[in-house]
Amino acid sequence: MELSRGGAQPQDRCPVQRPKVLRRPRPVYLLNYSVYKPPEEWRITHERFLENSRVCGAFNEASIAFQTKMVANGGLGQDTYLPEGVLVRPPQPTMANARKEAEMVLFDSVRDVLRATNVHPRNVDIVIVNCSLFNPTPSLSAMIVHHFKMRPNVITYNLSGMGCSAGIISIGLAKELLQMHPNKNCIVVSTENITQNWYFGNERSMLIPNCLFRVGGAAILLSNKATDYWRAKYELQHVVRTHMGASDESYKCVYQREDENGKVGVHLSKDLMTIAGRSLKANITTLGPLVLPFSEQLLFLANLISRKVLGMKGKSYVPDFKKAFEHVCIHTGGRGVIDEMEKQLRMTPALMQPSRDALHRYGNVSSSSIWYVLASIETKKGVKRGDRVWQIAFGSGFKCNSAVWRALRHVHTQHEAWLDAPTKA
Numbered sequence: 414m415e416l417s418r419g420g421a422q423p424q425d426r427c428p429v430q431r432p433k434v435l436r437r438p439r440p441v442y443l444l445n446y447s448v449y450k451p452p453e454e455w456r457i458t459h460e461r462f463l464e465n466s467r468v469c470g471a472f473n474e475a476s477i478a479f480q481t482k483m484v485a486n487g488g489l490g491q492d493t494y495l496p497e498g499v500l501v502r503p504p505q506p507t508m509a510n511a512r513k514e515a516e517m518v519l520f521d522s523v524r525d526v527l528r529a530t531n532v533h534p535r536n537v538d539i540v541i542v543n544c545s546l547f548n549p550t551p552s553l554s555a556m557i558v559h560h561f562k563m564r565p566n567v568i569t570y571n572l573s574g575m576g577c578s579a580g581i582i583s584i585g586l587a588k589e590l591l592q593m594h595p596n597k598n599c600i601v602v603s604t605e606n607i608t609q610n611w612y613f614g615n616e617r618s619m620l621i622p623n624c625l626f627r628v629g630g631a632a633i634l635l636s637n638k639a640t641d642y643w644r645a646k647y648e649l650q651h652v653v654r655t656h657m658g659a660s661d662e663s664y665k666c667v668y669q670r671e672d673e674n675g676k677v678g679v680h681l682s683k684d685l686m687t688i689a690g691r692s693l694k695a696n697i698t699t700l701g702p703l704v705l706p707f708s709e710q711l712l713f714l715a716n717l718i719s720r721k722v723l724g725m726k727g728k729s730y731v732p733d734f735k736k737a738f739e740h741v742c743i744h745t746g747g748r749g750v751i752d753e754m755e756k757q758l759r760m761t762p763a764l765m766q767p768s769r770d771a772l773h774r775y776g777n778v779s780s781s782s783i784w785y786v787l788a789s790i791e792t793k794k795g796v797k798r799g800d801r802v803w804q805i806a807f808g809s810g811f812k813c814n815s816a817v818w819r820a821l822r823h824v825h826t827q828h829e830a831w832l833d834a835p836t837k838a
């Protein structure tokens with residue numbers, strides 16, 4: 414086989430340009446998605462969580478008291494889930510148990526979305542998996558290819574270490590690939606893995622993730638095929654990514670490290686909410702002009718000129734994003750994070766409720782959380798044709814990423830994960 418030696422390719426030299434209409438980016442359709450519902454044996458009440466913490470012997474009395482307070486205030490209900498490797502006494506954070514957790518989440522989510530879209534595994538063209546803290550070899554994307562016996566020429570990517578906003582990074586990568594390659598589909602799988610990331614020390618900032626992070630995952634099937642327009646739920650409108658990693662403070666804000674006793678965990682800075690607020694501001698400054706009505710853009714501009722050009726005193730104007738979106742899916746980082754976003758974006762309690770419900774029912778499920786929120790909206794009130802959906806996620810880096818979707822039809826899917834929804838946030 415003749416391999417390309419680089420340099421100008423015949424198509425680069427072709428003087429005939431594609432007609433303008435063909436040069437427009439290809440549309441990206443979301444056919445369907447699934448969110449994972451863990452087994453009943455993995456259900457963890459507040460009492461079971463605290464009892465496990467007590468008997469595992471890793472925590473001192475002050476840490477138990479701190480966890481008791483966090484569990485009460487974190488916004489999680491009595492029905493979130495932890496994996497077997499963490500639930501057994503004593504915990505067994507082995508590679509085998511971490512793999513078991515990953516396999517259950519990945520395989521169930523992918524199987525469900527393939528079933529819902531009637532796509533055979535051999536007809537999948539691209540697989541993108543993001544998981545921040547568990548990255549075995551072969552990779553998680555290889556596990557999917559192996560389990561579902563996908564084609565040898567399936568294109569796979571495995572994004573690691575990219576935190577809770579990586580679900581939108583995966584969607585952004587899928588968008589770029591689908592805009593480049595005609596007639597393809599792509600499965601995006603977003604998850605986090607808890608088993609080997611449980612913290613067994615007494616540093617408060619590293620104990621908070623134990624109290625908030627829970628098992629979850631989502632699989633999303635995207636396509637650029639014209640024939641899929643007729644069955645797709647949504648069309649992707651925008652992906653806006655903001656990376657604040659140039660600043661030390663932002664970079665260190667969510668940071669995996671050892672504590673003073675050598676126990677590994679993820680440290681969450683007390684300044685996280687302030688840093689998230691800053692990254693949000695940068696993100697919406699780019700997003701605003703793409704989505705806001707002209708009147709809001711004008712108010713924003715007038716405020717900017719009065720402060721920056723005319724030197725007048727006053728607060729910067731936060732545009733009213735309620736005028737740009739009918740539905741908002743905010744990353745379920747913790748009660749404090751959702752409260753802060755509600756305040757900063759001047760959202761109504763009704764718009765925030767699906768995010769609060771998802772935090773309450775499933776906990777902080779990292780990069781998949783925005784899909785649990787959308788699934789809750791679809792199941793409980795439905796999405797109308799033409800509605801605009803804003804997904805916004807924060808995470809280590811520090812990053813704030815947005816995805817905007819437009820509904821192509823009325824969507825009232827009854828997601829299994831929301832059919833029992835036992836208690837209310």
Ligand SMILES: CC(C)(COP(=O)(O)OP(=O)(O)OC[C@H]1O[C@@H](n2cnc3c(N)ncnc32)[C@H](O)[C@@H]1OP(=O)(O)O)[C@@H](O)C(=O)NCCC(=O)NCCSC(=O)CC(=O)O
Pocket residue numbers: 482483486487488575576577578617618619621667681682683684685745746747748749750777779807808809
């Ligand atoms: C953890 C909370 C639920 C606690 O709620 P409370 O109402 O109790 O809030 P509070 O702020 O008064 O905090 C209670 C006590 O906890 C302490 N406390 C709070 N945050 C702390 C931190 N990061 N490190 C150490 N201590 C901390 C406070 O000092 C206080 O101590 P004292 O009682 O002694 O005064 C909330 O603060 C919250 O939601 N915080 C944000 C959680 C977060 O960072 N989520 C993002 C995860 S990262 C993510 O999702 C993305 C990713 O991983 O990429």
